[in-house]
Each structure stands twice: as structure tokens, then as C-alpha cells.
Amino acid sequence: MAIDNSLLSGSTTLLVLKLLEDGEMYGYQMIEELRRRSDRTFELKAGTLYPLLHTLEQQGWVTAREQSGSDTARPRRYYALTEAGRGQLAQKEAEWRTYAAAVTQVLEGGACLA
Amino acid sequence: MAIDNSLLSGSTTLLVLKLLEDGEMYGYQMIEELRRRSDRTFELKAGTLYPLLHTLEQQGWVTAREQSGSDTARPRRYYALTEAGRGQLAQKEAEWRTYAAAVTQVLEGGACLA
DNA sequence: TCTATTATATAGACAATCGATATATCAGGA
DNA sequence: TCCTGATATATCGATTGTCTATATAATAGA
Secondary structure: OOOOHHHHOOOHHHHHHHHHHHOOEEHHHHHHHHHHHOOOOOOOOHHHHHHHHHHHHHOOOEEEEEEOOOOOOOOEEEEEEOHHHHHHHHHHHHHHHHHHHHHHHHHHHOOOOO | OOOOHHHHOOOHHHHHHHHHHHOOEEHHHHHHHHHHHOOOOOOOOHHHHHHHHHHHHHOOOEEEEEEOOOOOOOOEEEEEEOHHHHHHHHHHHHHHHHHHHHHHHHHHHOOOOO
16 A cells, blocks of 8 residues: 555654664665565655755764775765764654554544543 | 654644544644643644644535634634545555554564565 | 666655744633 | 733744656666
């Protein structure tokens, strides 16, 4: 099922930081990996990701390393989490859990609370 | 914990429709009820809700009934779900579950999938 | 030759939320 | 009495996040 784009809003940063938790990745790879891990639910667009990566870099949450491989058409920019980025990831993960729990509570809690 | 505003984006319509599932409500009441049901996680702003309600009405998902009670300072606009609105609610609820499951999968799935 | 894939980048359009402001009444404290 | 806060709805402009479209450039395959 294709989900409403607007649902994605706000969680994209979390998802991108999460991808970098286990090691560096380049942008195009992130799009593919995110699609794979989410069973095609998330099909992040290039026009969304690249500006976001630049923002994350400016904020000091990731660092970039350009690798102009001879085999690739265009040099890849590998991104890695900084310590600050790890902190942000932890915080955004906690925020997500709070948010998701609250939505679930509204959806299931219905009329009666203790 | 106060969550990032942008996380709310896209789920607001779902939450509002859900509130109306059990009967009609007016705007101000929805703000309070949503805050209560979510344990203060959702503090929907008036500037967000009222334009949204007008949109929902235009789309035919809710109907409005104005009640100028003698005891209230200003007449209340009571909103109720239409049949189309119920359909939308069901669809948005399904979308939410798909989306939330995908985020959880990315957060927990990590590197290894079967 | 032409198209698709890999790989990054930017500009402009669009949607959703917010803060600020407006209006109007009533209750309660200083 | 005056002033603040709560009740109740409404609109405007700013900000943010995502998208589509476009650009560039090399390589593989039909």
C-alpha cells in the first residue's frame, strides 16, 4: 500500500540517521536500502534526500567523504554519523516511540480511560 | 515529552476523524479531548484545527451544525462524520498501521533481514 | 542509437503546521 | 473596578518538508 506522503514528514531524518548507525553510506544507497528495509513502503525521492543530507551535514550530525572511484560514473559522497548525530538519533527514536504510542492510544483507547 | 511538530504532519486528519467516530464534537472540545487521550502528547493548535475542519467539510467527510447556546459566549460548531468520512477514517487508519510498521521495521530490523 | 541505471544536485511548487492576531463573553482575583 | 484567563471560532503570513522536474555524466544493454 502506498502511504500518504505527508505521513513521512518528520520521520525522514530519523530513518536516515538510523541507516548510518551501522556504518557509512552514500545517498543513492540509502534510498535503495530504505526501500528494501521497509518492504517498499518508503520510496524516498532524490530531491528529498540530497538537500536533507546537506542540512544534516551543516548541523554537524553527519560528516561527508567524497570518493571518486574510477569505476563509478560520478563520485560518491559517503556519509557517517558524528557523536552529535548519534545523540540526535537516540532522541529522535525516543520521540518517535512517544508519538507512535500516543497515536495508537487515540486509535485504540477510544472513549474510556481509567 | 514534547514531540517534534513535523511528526504530527499527516496524522492530524486521522486523529480528528477518529475523535468523531463515537459522535459529534465541536472544535475546541476536540483540542482538549485529543490532549487528554494522548496524555498531553498532542496539543493541537487552534490555527491548525479550524482550517482543517473547513477542509474536511468541503471534502464531504464531515457535516457541521451550528448551535448558538445561550450559555456559551460564542456559538459552537458541532461536527459529525459522514459515510464518506467513515470510509476515509478506515483508509487512513490502515495507512497509519502500514506506515508505523515500516518505521518500526527500519528501527528494529537493522542490518539483517531473512 | 536510444533508453535505463547509477549518482548527485538544485529550483520551484505544494501541503501542513505554527504563531500571531482578531472577536466576544464570562468568571475570578487583585 | 480592572485585568487576566478560559471558552470558542476564525484568518493571515511564515516556516518547514516533500515532491516533480530538470541538469549533468558515465556505462550497460536492447
